[in-house]
Amino acid sequence: MMRTPSAWIGVSLVALMVVLAVIGPPIWGEAAERIDPGAVLQGASAAHPLGTDNLGRDLLARVLVAGRLSLALALLATLAGGLAGVVLGALPSVLPRRAARLVTATVNTLVAFPGLLLAMFIAVIAGLGARGAVLGIAAAVAPGVARLTQTLAASVAGRDYVAAARLLGVPRPLILVRHVLPNIAEPLILNLAQAMGGALLGLAGMSFLGLGVQPPAYDWGRLLFDGFSRIYVTPVVALGPAVAVALAGIGFNLLGDALARAAARTRAAGAAPAGAAPAPADPGEPDPDAVLEVRDLTVAFPGGLTPVRGVSLTLRPGEIVGLVGESGSGKSLTAAAIGGLVPYPGVVRAGALRLCGRDARTMPDRELGTALAMVFQDPMASLNPALRVGGQLAEVATVHLGASRAEAARRAVDRLGHVRIPDPERRARQHPHELSGGMRQRAVIAMGLMGTPRLIVADEPTTALDVTVQRQILTLLREVTAETGAATLFISHDIAVVGELCDRVVVMYAGRVVEELPVAELAGGAAHPYTRALVASVPGMDTDRSRPLAGIPGRPPAPGGIGPGCAFAPRCPVATSRCTAERPPLAPYAPEPGASTAHKVACWEAAA
């Protein structure tokens, strides 16, 4: 939180104000009250840096002492306004519908009313003095807080855990106190820190207008009021309180900002530098037949986390390879590394990362952009919601292929038709939100086909889709692969989908490839206990209903907690002491001599 200068300044200023409020009156209290008839209405001097007032009291001391009252009143006003706002904002969620509407309408009206005007109005009604000013400022703070509370509460009220509590018969007021308020407290508190700055300024303003603190008490606003009449003669007397008010206001606003930013930032991993990974093995000669060649790919994050560790993959033209694994297995990061999309602060290391024989890491974006097509789970993440579909596709051609606009637009319509989007001319003119989920995913695939892709990386492209639409997208992917001769890397957690679409399957566990096998062997011939367990745990249309499903006990290791041996050993039914001590390499697996060499497994027990 202290990383930005503004945060640092905010915290320092607020700390300074708190210190001032605590030590101000005891230290300078006497000096501030000392009447000196010989030094009335003076300007700045060595004895009185900010001059004196009409009774000869030192204005610097008065400014320093006034801090306590100014800050205390602001705090009081913020708390009172905050409390009133929270209550007003929360009421609609417990009141009957009609009463709730009335409260909402009242809040809306108050929000539309200028805050300071409302404050003055209330202050005049409540009577001149500190009490009136505090009530007035509280009234000005309350509507904004109420509105915020209402909005936040409405979003929490839609959560499943609130629905669950309702089902359990928890009364509404209790739901509000127990589930809603604790979950909206954080943004509310941040907002109140900023409101405090506003309250300070507002109170100073009220006192300045003579509506606030009345003599003999004084706050910064009052001092400003007293000094203002002399501003043309001795400007310095008004300067002191003005600076104090400004600094405090800025301090609280910056603090609120910094708090909000710190809360919004997801807790990042520790800032420790990434552990030195072993130097990647010799890249070797490029494989002339391979579209994609990955050797010893490692993705590391600061804090010693390496979600991908030593993955090697080779894809040939026209081949669809499935990359399966559970969440956290590193499959999606592998895909991201291939596309150069690993998020900061991840570090990618690889012995080789070649696309069509060339290093993908040093490839110019323009070539990578046409040779590689990426399809993600959420097509909306790949499409700009504000732009027309056709325009976004055409952009690929104008940016990467140097096509003219008309040419690019023609090609976009052609590609949309190619992925079987009906009426492509009309669809090209539409925005992404006008398309169904399946259509959008087709449009993303069409975007990949604007160039001449050599490699299609599809990361869970059908997970968000219905089964019938999933089937269509799978068919489309197969057709596209066959006709372009590109290789497709299909990443999925769904082993059944992979088994249906792919030629070859690569199974990942805890960042490593544990098995690589032709798809025909997946259902019956898997060698690794993890692959076998995965296959067995998926209910099919012919699973025996009278018997329990096979599961995998335990849970995958945390990326930081993998021992020296096989990462699956703690959950493995056939693990031996060797498995926990020594990591099995990925080696060819041939149950009988002469079997295909395409099957590789990393397991001591399978290889035996």
Added chain:
Amino acid sequence: MIIEDLSVRFGAFTAVDGVTLPIPPGSAVGLVGESGSGKSTLARAVAGLVPYTGRIEGARRVQMVFQDPYASLDPRMTVGASIGEGLRGLGRDARRREVARLLDLVALPADLAGRYPRELSGGQRQRVAIARALGARPELLIADEITSALDVSVQGAVLNLVRTLRAELGLSMLFISHNLAVVRYVCDVIAVMREGRLVETGPAEEVVAEPRHDYTRALLAAVPRLTGERG
């Protein structure tokens, strides 16, 4: 219990359109359909979470387990407090014992009661959500896509738990999923829903083996099969 002629309308849009579906005591009825078919809205109506027209008879205590175990547990409440919410009229000790019993029922260690949801895995959270629902001793348990947010290896364990609980407690269930294979595995009866209406209802094996409606056939054909033929 029976759901009779139930409809849910959101403005001019009819999400559920005159659904009649009996759920015999102790049986599990599976509801399949694609997104937008109205199956989740039907579930929420039966649970009393959305207003509806029509009648629901014979189920006074209904509980529901939601799809996303990351969203269905209050992040600021311990597991024990979440489960304990449904247990009213119990003393502090009795409540603690009941929470421990419920955790045991879903095969979780009792010391999990003091933990927060963020410390649990997805599968464990879903078990907690099931325990919370069971604590209210429901006559009908609605499971809305309870395994679709889970990894396959965890899905198997949760489905096994559901089957065990049914056998042990004689629970009536409305089990909603887009995955026909999962529904077939867990349920006795399958109801297929499309655009707010039921298009086919029948014994699970029968619906899967001899679907009568074209839409059911299309759904069945689209199920990815590990050992299936290439299309």
